Amino acid sequence: MFGSYRFLLAMLVALSHFGLTKAGFHPGQWAVVGFYLLSGYLMQKQATKLGSWFLPDRLLRVLPLFWAALLALALGTGALRHPLENLTLLPLAYWKSASALHPLWSLAVEMHYYLLTPLLIRLDNGRLRLVAWASIAVFAVSPWLPYSTWWAYTGPLGTLFAYVVGMLVARRSSMPGLLPVIGALLVAYAAGKILQVDAPSGININVCIGTLAALPMVRWLATRKENALGSRLGTLTYPLFLLHELVHILTGWSSLPALIAGSLAASWLAAELIEKPADRLRHRLRLAYGRRVTEVAADQPAA
Secondary structure (H helix, E strand, C coil), X not given: CCHHHHHHHHHHHHHHHCCCCECCECHHHHHHHHHHHHHHHHHHHHHHHHHHHHHHHHHHHHHHHHHHHHHHHHHHHCCCCCHHHHHHCHHHHCCHHHXXXXXXXXXXXXXXXXXXXXXXXXXXXXHHHHHHHHHHHHHHHHHHCCCHHHHHHHCCCCCHHHHHHHHHHHCCCCCXXXXXXXXXXXXXXXXXXXCCCCCCCHHHHHHHHHHHHHHHXXXXXXXXXXXXXXHHXXXXXXXXXXXXXXXXXXXXXXCHHHHHHHHHHHHHHHHHHHHHHHHXXXXXXXXXXXXXXXXXXXXXXXX
């Protein structure tokens, strides 16, 4: 149900990085917020199903291709700047300038959400909404905070609400007032830009647009069944998101069609040679862990 949508989001990120933006509107920024919201939906279900294996499972999902991309970058350019920060991933949410590849900071932000997920899934819907509103409050005032972009987009606090709202959708719950508040913030930020208020809010505008687009889309797609095409496109999503800038760096191409074709080809190769074997291992380990938990539970004395 989400494969085609995920692919569309990854393509929007790639197109933005290839220069397809206009007057401050960045489709890639809309897409990143869409990824956060969709991730919250999916991780609510995964964490509930996997329990304490959730975080190891996420690491096994993210790291193989991530490290392969860094290796290809190092071999192709002869260097990897800020190696410790990049190999450990998480610090890139704090020092975006250290990212060897541009998309890595948002992957680091999402890893923070994964770390919080075992705590978030324990909250009832009311407390989860409070977390989302607190994040929205941070986002709302971010233009007046130091390093405003970090609080509004490139850091975990100001966009956590999107992830949490996705979790609420997975619980078949809602967040009354969310869309009107985000819409009002969009109008306020846009007015500030028009009136040239001395507060950076361009990214905030794109985050609002991304939220307003993503929430109804995820709600609708949650009612749909996945088809074969969507499933195939979904397998290209993470490689496309991660590798499109690598293709740009290593080839030096400036032609948009060539960059898209090269990125899709690299994504397919990565999916076949890295993602699929890594996923098979991940699922075997997941099953082995599930059997171990079952055996331990069976060994416990009856109350």
